Amino acid sequence: MEKVFGCRGMARPIITLLTDFGLKDSYVAEMKAVILSICPEAALVNLSHQVEPFNILEGAYLLARAAPWFPKGTVHLAVIDPGVGGERKPLIVEAEKGLLVGPDNGLLIPAARRLGGIRKVLAIKASGKLFPERFTETFHGRDIFAPAAAYLAKGVKPERLGIEVDEYVDAAFPEACLKGGKVSGQIVYVDRFGNLVTNIDRRLLEALEAKPGSLLKVKAEGRKAFTVKLVKSYSEVEVGSLLALIGSWGTLELSANQDSASKILKLKAGQTLSVERQR
Incomplete structure (x- = not known):
């Protein structure tokens, strides 16, 4: 049986958002605007936008803590991205119970494990009709991750948005x-x-x-x-x-x-x- 997510798997698709953008600026609103333009039926849930700036481990902790409480098929969009515009890859992580979108800096992997384990990891190819012709190198949250999350919520297969990769960064939580x-x-x-x-x-x-x-x-x-x-x-x-x-x-x-x-x-x-x- 084909694995389904988003609109095909739920009456109304859910997209969660986690960032270090804070609430003073319009960054979060711009991401939501892009998502709703593509998938207006999406229910958007804020996990937190008060992660300490650039603190990948804190973001990974909060995402891993919250994500398992959501229905199967939820798309989790997370952006704590100090390496934006650099060599780090934009990722889609397909887990057993959901999808995660964000930078390849370890932010997504602990949550994916708590969502039943990792099925595959894909590097997003931000080209073609599904992405803007031009995008900034400073705001991938709006220009790459938000469209990817929205299309996934609409039921677009991850393979249409990226190519599978074997190597990715993991954020290792310290063990007692x-x-x-x-x-x-x-x-x-x-x-x-x-x-x-x-x-x-x-x-x-x-x-x-x-x-x-x-x-x-x-x-x-x-x-x-x-x-x-x-x-x-x-x-x-x-x-x-x-x-x-x-x-x-x-x-x-x-x-x-x-x-x-x-x-x-x-x-x-x-x-x-x-x-x-x-x-």
């Missing part, structure tokens, strides 16, 4: 590990509430025999060690107090009840830390 009774990990994301999201999953905490009510000793890069209680919900501690819990993506988060753990602890994404259960 257990050694000597301690888990070494990293803060991978800070949300708007100041929650410090780590890459330490539930399995590693269980290996420490940590459970709700346990005290965790945390030593973060550039900071003295501190102790925090592992709880199930924010309300289990006083307002303003620090806590640790398993967040909605199944990993350890350092938080504060109705406050910013990032500001209190003066920590940010990319910093390493170690965690052990206080005996």
